[in-house]
Amino acid sequence: MKSDKPKRFSSTVWGIMIVVSAFTVLNFASMNVSAEYHDTDWEITDHQWRENVNITLDDCNLIIKNGGTLTFNNSVILEIVNPQADPNKNGITIEVGGIFEINSPSGNTKIKSSTGNEERTYPFLNSGTIDFL
Numbered sequence: 090m091k092s093d094k095p096k097r098f099s100s101t102v103w104g105i106m107i108v109v110s111a112f113t114v115l116n117f118a119s120m121n122v123s124a125e126y127h128d129t130d131w132e133i134t135d136h137q138w139r140e141n142v143n144i145t146l147d148d149c150n151l152i153i154k155n156g157g158t159l160t161f162n163n164s165v166i167l168e169i170v171n172p173q174a175d176p177n178k179n180g181i182t183i184e185v186g187g188i189f190e191i192n193s194p195s196g197n198t199k200i201k202s203s204t205g206n207e208e209r210t211y212p213f214l215n216s217g218t219i220d221f222l
Contacts, residue, residue, distance in 0.1 A: 122164060133157035133187070139165050148172055150179050153217060155186030164197040169211045171202060180212035187217035 125144045133153045140162040147170045153159050161167070171179050180202070183189050191198055202211035 133159045136160070138162065141165070144168070145170060146179065148179060151181045153181075153183045153187035153189055155184050155217075157186075158188040158190065160190040160192060161198050162192045163195060165193070166198070167200045169200075169202040171209055171211065177210060177212060180214070182212075182214045183217035183219060185216045189215075189217070189219045190222060191220070192222040 122141045122143060125139070125142050126147065127145070127149055128147045130150045130152055131146060133151070134157045136158040138160045141164045143166045145168050151159075151167070151169075169179050169181075171177065181189075181200070202209045
């Protein structure tokens with residue numbers, strides 16, 4: 090004889106489902122990386138914070154001015170795209186009184202330069218402060 094009662098999940102099954110659901114949500118949240126694009130010089134004059142973002146500087150510079158602070162926290166990729174004709178034209182300048190903080194305990198923050206397909210060096214002029222936290 091077959092029972093018409095609905096089958097119930099045991100508390101163990103419910104516990105496993107909750108753990109798997111929470112892990113899935115946290116995994117998708119950690120993959121939430123946004124994009125930011127600049128095609129004119131990016132001047133930092135106040136305190137700005139970036140986290141989990143890919144930033145492209147397309148034929149322009151990052152300039153941290155006196156009184157400005159830029160903080161990269163976890164998984165920031167800054168790509169400086171230089172033109173083929175002048176591959177070392179654009180870069181990073183930290184002026185006197187400017188602060189650049191890189192806080193990447195996971196080691197996922199990267200600063201790179203390219204001309205599209207090829208990685209290049211870039212000028213990095215520091216007259217201010219750079220902190221690796």
